Amino acid sequence: MGDHDQDDVAEPAQPPLTTTQAREVTTRLREAMDDVRRSMAVLAARVRDAHAARVWLPLGYGTWEAYCDAEFGISRAQAYRLLDVARTLAAIHRAVDAGTETSRTRDTGPASAAVLDYGLSQRALIAVSSRTDDVTELITRRLATLAHSGLQALDAATVRAVVRQAVRDVRTAPPPPTAGPTEDPALAELRRVVDELAASTYAIGELMLEVAPAYLSDGDAADVLALLCAEIGLPLEHGFAARRYAMSGDRRALHGTVL
Structure with missing residues (x-):
């Protein structure tokens, strides 16, 4: 790495932006990032459905990874990371459904996945993929508490905030200790x-x-x-x-x- 941060790298000279223009650029960037996350949700839903249907067999492939490599040019690790993302999102959808006691998440098709955008990056979903039980327990409990308290409407923004916070909490917390009280x-x-x-x-x-x-x-x-x-x-x-x-x-x- 060089002596300067990436934002110090020379770029072609451009006229300075006004505050309004900078805000417009930032808004477009945020919208583009949201589009990427929604696309990932659609991809995850389709990956889950394809794997559940064992789509590789009718096409003559012996394994899921062979299918992904031949059809999409992605590695074995990437193929299984896609599955991790899909399964984690599916678990989160079920937790939201249980916590809100609505039919909001019962449609698991790609269109509904796009609507249920929690603003989670692929990295965040992969990071908690081995601890989905912890994530879903937090989501269900926190949503149920809010619903029963009646203090806050469980609108899309609230559900999104609860999901994001639960993922953040599990992602940053150390794994629970497995040792008993009599451990040496x-x-x-x-x-x-x-x-x-x-x-x-x-x-x-x-x-x-x-x-x-x-x-x-x-x-x-x-x-x-x-x-x-x-x-x-x-x-x-x-x-x-x-x-x-x-x-x-x-x-x-x-x-x-x-x-």
Whole structure:
């Protein structure tokens, strides 16, 4: 990486924007980002339906990953990340349905998925895909509490805020401890150290994703990650492991490298 942040990189000279023009550009950018998230919701719904129908078999493919590679040119990891996103969104839809006791989410087709845009990024959904039970429990409980209190209408904006906060809470919270009350103190301390190491590695993985987004293959990401890892004194394989952990939330991504 260079000595300057990305926003310091020289760009072709343009006349300065007024505050009104800058706000208009920002609004268009926000709308474009919302369009991307809605498209992801539609894609997730279609991926879920295609996988449930085992669509690869009539087309002569032996596996889901072979189908995705041949038809769409995406890797095995990307194919299963799409499934993780689809399953996480489906679980969230069910939790919203249970929490609000409405038929709002019972239509699971692509059109309804686009309407039910919670403003969640693919990275956020992948990060909590291994803890969907925690996410859905929070959503259901918080929506039910709001509904029973009568203090706030469960309109789309409120539901969206509850879902986003639940995902954020689970994403940033450490996994619940698995040890019982009689665990050996030395083992408990070792577990705490491992948890802290995993948390710091996740933060490094988030940094890796800033410079090498999840849609890049390992090969495409290697050059930029090599520079970053060299600057921070981290072995490249550890950088890749941290990046995979930040994408999946699964500590097994760290086995053999960091852990």
